[in-house]
Amino acid sequence: MTSTPTQPIVIWKYKSFCRDRIADAFSPASVDNQLNAQLAAGNPGYNPYVECQDSVRTVRVVATKQGNAVTLGDYYQGRRITITGNADLTFDQTAWGDSGVYYCSVVSAQDLQGNNEAYAELIVLDWLFVVVVCLAAFL
Numbered sequence: 001m002t003s004t005p006t007q008p009i010v011i012w013k014y015k016s017f018c019r020d021r022i023a024d025a026f027s028p029a030s031v032d033n034q035l036n037a038q039l040a041a042g043n044p045g046y047n048p049y050v051e052c053q054d055s056v057r058t059v060r061v062v063a064t065k066q067g068n069a070v071t072l073g074d075y076y077q078g079r080r081i082t083i084t085g086n087a088d089l090t091f092d093q094t095a096w097g098d099s100g101v102y103y104c105s106v107v108s109a110q111d112l113q114g115n116n117e118a119y120a121e122l123i124v125l126d127w128l129f130v131v132v133v134c135l136a137a138f139l
Contacts, residue, residue, distance in 0.1 A: 007067040008108035010087045014075075015059050015101045018052035021123060050101050050119065062089065062102065099124045 061073035065083040072081060080092035087104055105117040 006109050008106050010065040010083055011105050012062040012083065012089045013059060013103045014062050015054065015103060016057040017049045017100055018057060019049050021049055094124045096124055096126050098122060
């Protein structure tokens with residue numbers, strides 16, 4: 001008996017950061033930052049911006065792909081976002097609220113071993129924010 005191999009399913013999800021990276025950058029001496037530094041020292045690979053329960057942050061599906069068909073999640077409808085190649089998430093234009101952690105998972109009936117999930121962090125800086133930071137640094 002032969003079977004037709006099914007196309008893998010690629011799912012990209014957005015998850016907001018567990019902590020605000022921008023706020024932490026402006027208050028490096030805060031108690032929370034010091035606690036996170038201690039946790040990271042005792043646990044290599046710990047990332048306080050990524051590692052928290054989904055119940056305390058925003059989680060939504062960005063896009064899914066099976067074969068050549070790409071479907072956008074409800075929040076991303078009308079935007080020029082797609083999955084190119086095998087699993088590359090492509091934004092034609094990012095927005096301020098796009099900052100966060102993007103998780104890619106691949107489900108394949110033919111490949112059941114190994115790691116099927118990875119993530120990338122995205123920080124979107126508004127041009128006005130960058131100008132204000134530069135001016136503050138200059139002053």
